[in-house]
Amino acid sequence: MKSMDKIVSLCKRRGFLFQSSEIYGGIQGFWDYGPLGVELKRNLKDAWWHDMISGHNELVAPAAAPGPFEMVGLDCTIIMHPQVWKCSGHYDLFHDHMVDCRETKKRYRFDQVRGRWVDYADRDQKIFVTTMADIETELDEVRRRAMKFFKLRNKDADKLSIANESLTIDKLDSTQNVLAPDAKTLDTLTEPREFNLMFKTTLGALGGEDDTTFLRPETAQGIFVNFKNVLDSSRVRIPFGIGQVGKSFRNEITPRNFTFRSREFEQMEIEFFCHPDESQAWYRYWRDRRLAWYTQLGLSGESLIMREHHQEELAHYSVGTADIEYAFPFLPEGEYGELEGIAHRGDFDLRSHMEGKLNPATQPMEVELGEDGKPKHRGSGRDLSYRDEVTNNKFVPHVVEPSAGADRGALAFLCEAYTEDEAPDEKGNMQTRTVMKLHPRLAPIKAAVFPLVKKDGMPEVAQEIYGELKQHMNVFYDEKGAVGRRYRRQDEAGTPFCITVDTESLSDKTVTIRDRDSLKQWRVKIDEVVSDLRTRVNA
Numbered sequence: 172m173k174s175m176d177k178i179v180s181l182c183k184r185r186g187f188l189f190q191s192s193e194i195y196g197g198i199q200g201f202w203d204y205g206p207l208g209v210e211l212k213r214n215l216k217d218a219w220w221h222d223m224i225s226g227h228n229e230l231v232a233p234a235a236a237p238g239p240f241e242m243v244g245l246d247c248t249i250i251m252h253p254q255v256w257k258c259s260g261h262y263d264l265f266h267d268h269m270v271d272c273r274e275t276k277k278r279y280r281f282d283q284v285r286g287r288w289v290d291y292a293d294r295d296q297k298i299f300v301t302t303m304a305d306i307e308t309e310l311d312e313v314r315r316r317a318m319k320f321f322k323l324r325n326k327d328a329d330k331l332s333i334a335n336e337s338l339t340i341d342k343l344d345s346t347q348n349v350l351a352p353d354a355k356t357l358d359t360l361t362e363p364r365e366f367n368l369m370f371k372t373t374l375g376a377l378g379g380e381d382d383t384t385f386l387r388p389e390t391a392q393g394i395f396v397n398f399k400n401v402l403d404s405s406r407v408r409i410p411f412g413i414g415q416v417g418k419s420f421r422n423e424i425t426p427r428n429f430t431f432r433s434r435e436f437e438q439m440e441i442e443f444f445c446h447p448d449e450s451q452a453w454y455r456y457w458r459d460r461r462l463a464w465y466t467q468l469g470l471s472g473e474s475l476i477m478r479e480h481h482q483e484e485l486a487h488y489s490v491g492t493a494d495i496e497y498a499f500p501f502l503p504e505g506e507y508g509e510l511e512g513i514a515h516r517g518d519f520d521l522r523s524h525m526e527g528k529l530n531p532a533t534q535p536m537e538v539e540l541g542e543d544g545k546p547k548h549r550g551s552g553r554d555l556s557y558r559d560e561v562t563n564n565k566f567v568p569h570v571v572e573p574s575a576g577a578d579r580g581a582l583a584f585l586c587e588a589y590t591e592d593e594a595p596d597e598k599g600n601m602q603t604r605t606v607m608k609l610h611p612r613l614a615p616i617k618a619a620v621f622p623l624v625k626k627d628g629m630p631e632v633a634q635e636i637y638g639e640l641k642q643h644m645n646v647f648y649d650e651k652g653a654v655g656r657r658y659r660r661q662d663e664a665g666t667p668f669c670i671t672v673d674t675e676s677l678s679d680k681t682v683t684i685r686d687r688d689s690l691k692q693w694r695v696k697i698d699e700v701v702s703d704l705r706t707r708v709n710a
């Protein structure tokens with residue numbers, strides 16, 4: 172089991188992550204990426220952008236895809252017209268209810284599905300124990316609910332059992348964190364307060380209520396409202412996807428678990444537009460492709476799962492949603508935290524921005540009406556449907572949305588990379604070494620160049636190699652201290668290759684390359700170093 176404390180301490184010590192505004196005591200839920208962290212996160216976003224958008228070949232259908240398709244990108248603003256959030260549903264629905272206990276000072280949020288007030292501290296652990304009498308449903312129903320909270324895989328359902336009128340999972344018990352609605356402690360609770368998770372801000376110096384806007388809580392809506400612009404300005408035809416990477420903001424009540432739940436974070440989102448008849452096939456394609464992307468970059472087997480939502484968990488408009496989840500070390504064993512959600516969203520978003528906010532209770536969905544009988548939140552009135560040039564059919568496209576978090580991704584790759592193994596020191600004695608086994612594409616520094624000693628012309632040769640490599644990738648030059656110690660520093664930074672210039676280099680024009688993970692060393696001609704490393708780093 173990896174220790175989160177050790178990972179957090181390495182991140183700070185080596186400059187991956189710092190607490191924001193640390194010299195003033197920090198600010199909860201905000202994190203700064205240091206010199207190594209910024210490279211890692213940038214590499215992750217670049218890999219996503221390349222693999223999903225710019226490197227995509229629209230002429231050839233990728234393996235398992237229902238057919239060829241196009242991908243384009245967008246970069247939208249963080250502050251948008253307030254009506255966007257009314258039609259998307261975020262204005263009415265993106266909120267938590269919370270109460271504070273005057274005595275214990277604990278804060279509780281209302282869990283809609285559990286139907287209970289739950290300690291905020293419990294949020295990411297998804298632990299709860301409840302009694303049969305409370306739920307008043309059959310065992311299957313209890314299982315279904317529990318699976319949702321625990322985010323269990325199907326095969327784990329058997330772990331659930333009913334004993335002593337309580338539903339238990341293994342030995343977990345956090346009854347003290349769950350308040351029954353009629354609990355006596357309610358007397359000591361403040362009145363429930365509704366709390367919208369969107370950060371509010373005001374436009375202009377004299378802004379009143381009408382000038383209230385929000386920092387976007389997701390990047391997706393910028394894509395939906397630009398759907399027609401993209402169609403009209405580029406030659407894309409359905410099926411196609413629009414991708415965007417950018418900051419999102421959520422006023423999480425208890426940000427926690429390092430960067431996992433932050434108030435400011437980055438998302439990498441795709442909205443993939445397709446014909447309704449083909450949408451299920453595209454949903455399956457994106458679900459599997461996104462899972463494969465994480466494994467290709469180094470997240471492994473048991474640590475990574477795809478959790479398909481049960482029918483009852485799905486949003487009213489969705490025919491399928493799956494979460495890609497990772498076994499973060501801060502979670503109890505057997506539990507997973509969401510890295511990315513892949514959702515089939517039907518035509519809900521485009522239709523809402525056309526017609527106004529749709530009413531989840533009506534099928535087919537109708538525009539939601541306010542108390543005055545008029546539309547509660549008016550849409551743009553723009554026609555966001557699509558006309559197929561060949562068949563001349565007009566339809567509102569269905570959408571498949573793979574929505575990933577760049578910070579959660581970076582954190583998962585950091586956790587996965589953290590390794591302690593044994594390696595010989597300068598004297599050949601085996602020592603514990605800390606090494607970040609990051610995939611070369613993600614590694615902040617691709618190679619470090621060392622002269623073995625600071626004399627005999629070795630630094631000059633090493634500096635020349637450094638200068639050449641620097642034009643192609645992020646490299647680091649180090650001539651200070653024993654070479655063994657220089658290797659260790661690069662191991663902790665996750666640098667996959669170290670190049671050493673030694674006495675032989677001066678005569679035969681070769682250098683040693685050392686592989687971070689296998690510790691193997693081999694010699695390469697100096698004038699082949701660049702091409703050799705470029706191949707290895709892009710591998």
Ligand code: ATP
Pocket residue numbers: 389421423430431432433434436437438509510511512574575576577578579580
């Ligand atoms: P959670 O249930 O954990 O709050 P969510 O289901 O609300 O997440 P989405 O709205 O689907 O998340 O957002 C897509 C992705 O954005 C998530 O899979 C996650 O990677 C990232 N994300 C969402 N909220 C946060 C946050 N507070 N901090 C960091 N990343 C986040």
